[in-house]
Amino acid sequence: MTSIKNKIDQLRKNILKYEYFYHKLDQPIVSDAEYDYLLHKLYNLELKNKQFITADSPTQKIGSNLSNKFQKITHFSPMLSLDNTFNVQGYLDFETRIKKFLNVNLEISLCCELKIDGIAISIIYEEGIFIRAATRGDGYKGENITVNAKMIKSIPLKLTGCDIPKRLEIRGEVFMLKSDFLELNEISQIEKNKSFSNPRNAAAGSLRHIDPKITAERKLMFFCHGCDFFSEIEKFTTHYERLMQCSVWGLPVNKEMKNCSNYTEVFDFYKKIEKKRHVFNFDIDGIVVKVNSLELQNKLGFNSKSPRWAIALKFSSLERITRLNSVKFQV
Template sequence: MDRIQAEQRVIELNETLRAYGHAYYVLDKPEVPDAVYDQLLNELIELENLYPDLIFPDSPTQRVGGTPISNFEKVTHSSPMLSLSNVFNEEDIREFDKRVRSGAGDNIEYVCELKIDGLAVALHYENGKFVRGATRGDGRVGEDITVNLRTVRTIPLKLNDSIEIEVRGEVFMPKKSFHGLNEERGERGEELFANPRNAAAGSLRQLDPKIAASRNLDVFIYGIGSAGESYGLNEHEESLKYVEKIGFKTNNERRVCKSVEEVLAFIAHWQEQRSELPYEIDGIVIKVNRYLHQQDLGFTAKSPKWATAYKFPAEEVMTTVRDIELSVGRTGVVTPTAILDPVSVAGTTVQRASLHNEDLIKEKDIRIGDKVIIRKAGDIIPEVVSAIVDQRTGTEEPFEMPTHCPACDSDLVRIEGEVALRCVNPQCPAQITEGLIHFVSRNAMNIEGLGEKVIEQLYREGLIADFSDLYKLTKEQVMNLDRMGEKSASNLIAAIDASRSNSMERLLFGLGIRHVGERGARILSEHFGSMQKLMEATKEELVEIHEIGEKMADSIVAYFDAEEVQQLMERLAEENVNLTYTGTRVIVEAGANAFAGKKIVLTGKLEQLTRGEAQERIEALGGKVSGSVSKKTDLVIAGEEAGSKLEKALELKVDVWDEERLLEELNK
């Protein structure tokens, strides 16, 4: 066979194998036996080996994964991949329907789709050929994972139409593949994946595409990235049928609903039947069908007003509290944690659940030995819902918080206005090690290789007692640590040295001053320019700065007034650690996450976070926490017993989240 004949045969084989593959993987309707497919594929491989220039990018042979890559490039999406607002009960759904009909009239249809628990991706095609695939990222910028997405057999490399189009979808790992993968990892002594979502995300972020190719991933396409009207389409359901026609796989377990009652019936059905599916779902997505109605409703800064996601209630299971352990954080807060009999909740094994504070334990009357109900708040954080009192045998032991620190035996105190017990001994070893762990963390000094175990060992061996001691470490000292070879020691010393030149805001955040989060550290660093000027600042000067409140100002003044802190700054300077602002920072742009650029109000009692912790984390993501609700307020976080602020928010039609939604967004 000469080259001209070979080229013609390669083209024929590509088309034939592509059609057979689509029938097998996408339509689940095999047209030929596996042996016939394999025979044709082997013929194609032989021809490509003879004529390498005939290996086309969309050839079926290119799905096995190429050579490893060094990193993933950033990709700016053609249009933002917005997240959806969430609803949690029938009342929420009816309120959503009411808002939709108020904005777009009563002639409304909804498309209800299964909410696949996977990784959102954007797939771009030019002249009908797959050219780029990216993760959602922050919604505006994602990572280019094209090489790995090419290995997903249900993603067509060539469409049935030579068009330019971008589609969005969810890549997932079927339950069967997930369990098989974990069995293999267990046999090899490797860490198991927590759930199919993590397995899918981890597979697509492998730098070696051969690993992604071996994971048997799948995809459902759920929409077109740009306006569907540009393809002559008028409805969302019509667009799903269109992308099916040109070669994509969609989820057929969807329904066009003409009323909210039909929506509720669809939800009830799948809430009952979800376990029968071969893949994980965590809710139902509800979208207004007609594009004209979508245009009438528009968007918020974060999500479309014409769509929402119903989240299934958190799975609740029963287990036993075997013990309650105490831990001391870097700010001295003593936190009780329930040690549980291992139990599977929402796809992961749970053995520990935070009890937060003494008041919560007393309020829920949780005792050692109790049978308890646990769930994952927002399907993320394990929490104890309640004790099952009627199953008590009399052997259960009430738990009393200690009066002395479990790490240093100092008196514990409860500061006025706080529910937590706190150790105020600055030499408490638990606080010191937790503070060091925070100091080296990614958002602070970012010293790679200094994990929790290494920090604890360095402290235990007497090699470090404060932040400045890190910069005195030698390669020889580090090599003497457990599991630390010469190369690892060299890399760690190099990482410590590199951190000396970090800009001031990283160091300031790393110091762990109460109420000073990442955003506050950046604002202060930009304003004062040097640590020395900040140390000399008065409370009056601090509160004049926009976004610096009295609590933060008091905390900063008290911190730098301490003689030991002033001496620490001197030691850091002696070790050539930069104490000035150099302008190297990541700017959190409006729209980069759910909080950036937003004015947010906290009201009511939060269970998982203190008000200060919630404010710190929101501000670290670019949000501004305010004390009052007005027309300029973008969002209200309402905890238990929320009062007048919640009422005003509802009156002004301000978006309101509960703590579960807050935690979900903070942990994205």
């Protein structure tokens, strides 16, 4: 028992250190695959030894502590993480779980999207006007990055069209194009003898830069992948319809998405996207599968860290360490 406790403590210590470098300094010191592998290992150890689970364990927390550079904003509803899997069984378990929870045996309509490797933000519009933006932060409170987010050209400051709710929350991903990242690193290497490790970290550093002029220069981009209408009466019944409406109002929504009705269609979409992932001028690290019906999403709700109605199917990364080869996604 002591040796299991020691193993858990050591894993937590390493994971917290990696999170500090990743979230706080935007300078990861291990690959995402290495981090994911250690977190899964800790999760499985805790699952078998529940007496050692503590509220501050990395398996129970979202994101990281907030930076003092920005004011804090409390989210209207928590900005959670996503449950994830690298293998077919993990996905099938997700489907079984939701059907059991909902007590249904029929196929459930699913909306599949790209998993953009960026920084999650929330934007509040009131009467169609951009009011404020925040990072995900620790899931409950985020950093007020309103001024910086206004520098991102693809985020409209005013929505266009009709039926815009009084208050609208948009959630999505801020990211940097691979071509802009290469250009930025080239200049940064010459001028400062420094470079960013990947487009995600460059985007995070640029979005949370103390000088919004720098944010503007870095040419960040945005894709919307979720929203809340704050309305009792809503004409839409699915997540897909909501995103289509967001697009009509002028918000950028990625077109690579598909409504699927069974796991064969989900895996076909996964395989198609994995094949062409290098064609995209932005990084993706998998696909996200969401229960399409808003009513079913409401019934499924959330657990402490993620919604029960969604899962990320992650790609076996090119930088993946050899240990993970045994759990490679095979369909």
